[in-house]
Amino acid sequence: MRNITIKGLRKSFGGKTVLSGLNFSLSEGNRLALIGENGTGKSTLMKIMSGQLPLDAGDIFGLENGCVYIAQDFSGDDDQTIQEFLSRRLSNQSKVLQLLEQSKFDLGKNQERLSSVRCGDLSGGEKKKLEIASGLASGALFLALDEPENHLDYQTIEWLIKALEKHRGGLIFVSHDQYLIDQLADRILELEDGQITEYAMRYDEYLAEKERQVAGQSRQWMMEKKTIARLRQTVEMMKLRASRSSDTAKTYQQAKRRLEKMKDQHGPRPTAEAEKPRVSLGTVDQKKGKFIVSLQNLCFAYGRHQIFRDASAELRFGEKVVMFGRNGSGKSTLINLLTGKLQPQSGLAKMGVGIRWQMMTQDHLEGINGKLSALEVLQSQLSLPEHRCRALLAGYGLKSDSVYKPLEVLSGGQRARFKLALTFAKEPEFLILDEPTNHVDPSTWEAIVEAIKGYNGTVLAITHDRSFIDEIADTLWVIEDHKVRVFPGNLSEFLVEG
Secondary structure (H helix, E strand, O other): OOEEEEEEEEEEEOOEEEEEEEEEEEEOOOEEEEEOOOOOOHHHHHHHHOOOOOOOEEEEEOHHHOEEEEOOOOOOOOOOEHHHHHHOOOOOOHHHHHHHHHOOOOOOHHHOHHHHOEHHHOOHHHHHHHHHHHHHOOOOOEEEEEOOOOOOOHHHHHHHHHHHHOOOOEEEEEOOOHHHHHHHOOEEEEEEOOEEEEEOOOHHHHHHHHHHHHHHHHHHHHHHHHHHHHHHHHHHHHHHHHOOOHHHHHHHHHHHHHHHHHHHHHOOOOOOOOOOOOOOOOOOOOOOOOEEEEEEEEEEEEOOEEEEEEEEEEEEOOOEEEEEOOOOOOHHHHHHHHOOOOOOOEEEEEEOOOOOEEEEOOOOOOOOOOOOEHHHHHHHHHOOOHHHHHHHHHHOOOOHHHHOOEHHHOOHHHHHHHHHHHHHHOOOOEEEEEOOOOOOOHHHHHHHHHHHHOOOOEEEEEOOOHHHHHHHOOEEEEEEOOEEEEEOOOHHHHHHHO
């Protein structure tokens, strides 16, 4: 069996060692997914395997068997025609033209685009098709693909998977597409600290194994992080008090020094910790000053149990408001009044006209058939192809077989990630969140916070998570005494003042 074998590989750039004594072999029939953080040397390794980069030390055997590197970015000259690009790579073009046709590349009538169109005038997807098709048509025994899914639509990715499945040689590839990895890889290679660790398992099994390996240190790191977050809130409150009274100044300075010491000792986040979900809310058209929600002399009671009496408040575009109050004070009731599930006895609780809103309820399966899978629900509600829905769910940490399981059998955390994916994908201009951090792990919590902080739309949230409130709120709606008290600031500031 032919192979490419690397022994003791070392490679540095600008004094920084990227690959340090690495040993590795790629044999006929192997399909290997290369995993690692940005900058760990994945592309470097594949370029060395294909003879495009020299190694600083070590040995490589088997290059005579042929290995083609298919780059992330277009490797041709934009001033070349398509024909010139292909001619410089292949002497016989019948195979590559067949592959291009199969990929739905537009060759034009009688293939006229080959000689009439410059590569610089092609779309990113068309350039990627040229790169991939020419690599597949090269006849090389080994292929090294660097993020081949970039710029490709879902139909072309399906074509790529089928084409690579037919390849009888060896294959190594880097990808961020969970579906592509699951379909192609029979083993996972993890590149970390200049060394490769091989896992003879599927990608979802690899992730589970990594979680087991680092569970202890991740838990400890997150406990320290939460302690620091709580101490930071304490220090901020002490700072406000110290500005009003010199008696607390010394205590404030001591707490501040303790905080700085803990931050210094905390160190960087463990590199092997579970991947943070790719939560995104996108952007919406700026509508500054637009009326979103209005409460006017609102009165509501459950029988004789009064919830609101002459409550008034207003929410305008771009504001991020958190409702704060004791259990039973009426927070969820107010949401139900705003969304029309309940009607006030008197007064008004209404949204502006034509507001594009979405709500994440505490019950993540409210209004959803729990016997359906996450994939089925997304396809139905978003009208997106299966591949796009799988990629979206993978970004929220729902991967492999979990997207096919009935929602009712998923864990609370998995359901939360599903509902986040569904809610945020609809790109609302007004987002209503009812306890959005329930059931989510620390990495998901951070991802939600970052997404909301970067979101330019409007948010109205109910939560008892104090850290979450301090992170996202610019205004509080404090529900007390049957009214809504509007407080400009976050929870720490409210507690100091109150």
